[in-house]
Amino acid sequence: MVKVSVAGASGYAGGEAVRLLTSHPQLEIGVLAAHSSRGPIGQFHPHLRAIGDRELVPMEAETLADSDVVILGLPHGASAEISEAILQINPEVRIIDLGADHRLEDASAWEAFYGGQMAEPWAYAMPELIREGKSQREILSYSRLIAAPGCNASAVTFAAQPALHAGIATGEGIVAILAVGYSGAGKAAKPHLMASEALGSLAPYGVGGTHRHIPEIVQNLKKAGGTLETLSFTPVLAPVSRGILATVSIPVKEGTTAEDVRDAYRATYVDEPFVQYSEQVPTTSMVTGANTALVHAVLDRDGQRLTAICALDNLVKGTAGAAIQSLNLSLGIPEDIGLTTVGVAP
Missing domain, CATH: 3.30.360.10 (Dihydrodipicolinate Reductase; domain 2)
Structure with missing residues (x-):
């Protein structure tokens, strides 16, 4: 089993990542962290009943680094700093950022739309992206640092x-x-x-x-x-x-x-x-x-x-699902493991 911790677990994107992790047969949930929210995660996500008593802990690099994978569901601008701190402690960890910090490749575009200095671009978590040369799937298959798409x-x-x-x-x-x-x-x-x-x-x-x-x-x-x-x-x-x-x-x-x-x-x-x-x-x-x-x-x-x-x-294919799909590729397991194409209607 691969231990996956989630920072920002009390938010919508982080909470959706946790929901998908609960049904993934090859991933286990590690630390659930948040910036200011405290208490059982069930207080913030009552639908996560199987793990509703798991406590949210402070969002500290030392705690998160003791994992195989860290998923960051943080506001834009907050991921780059804590990612760097986590990697200093555990250079082998995989990190998936659900925010925008590592998506863009053009520094001028980052400055124009976000402001400030751009962080390093990471592998883009869209396996279906069409591109010349290496496919996006191939890139994700050997990447440890992954940026989920908007x-x-x-x-x-x-x-x-x-x-x-x-x-x-x-x-x-x-x-x-x-x-x-x-x-x-x-x-x-x-x-x-x-x-x-x-x-x-x-x-x-x-x-x-x-x-x-x-x-x-x-x-x-x-x-x-x-x-x-x-x-x-x-x-x-x-x-x-x-x-x-x-x-x-x-x-x-x-x-x-x-x-x-x-x-x-x-x-x-x-x-x-x-x-x-x-x-x-x-x-x-x-x-x-x-x-x-x-x-x-x-x-x-x-x-x-x-x-x-x-x-x-x-929240699924738009964010957390794309992240889990890309993590599967990074881990060398079938990309559809733990994910479904079956919707909920009406």
């Missing part, structure tokens, strides 16, 4: 990369509108996240090209063959707890047919266990609780653009 970035990447890889689009002029569940905004007690503000309302955020996932999406789509430098990206908080529905409009090259679009998307995902082409337009209820992303694409009537739609659970 949930919004995952949805847009899955929706757009088949078109770019097939050469029917360059990526220029992409417009992405996402409906996002409130768990994607974190667990902090903020007025705009209260039920009285959220219920019955749709709230856009990160408007006007300011959202921090934009450079991550561009980085991914360039690897898939795109020439884009930016995109129009607007997420909208929807009154649901989980889920992302990304509607992505992509200009296509002249002469592209409906068959070209279907063939590109089917071929890209035909052998993927978790990212699947859907013959019907997907909904978030189809993927709730599952490590599944469903993608549907159709050529617009005027033949100038295609519309691709991706549905995924932001």
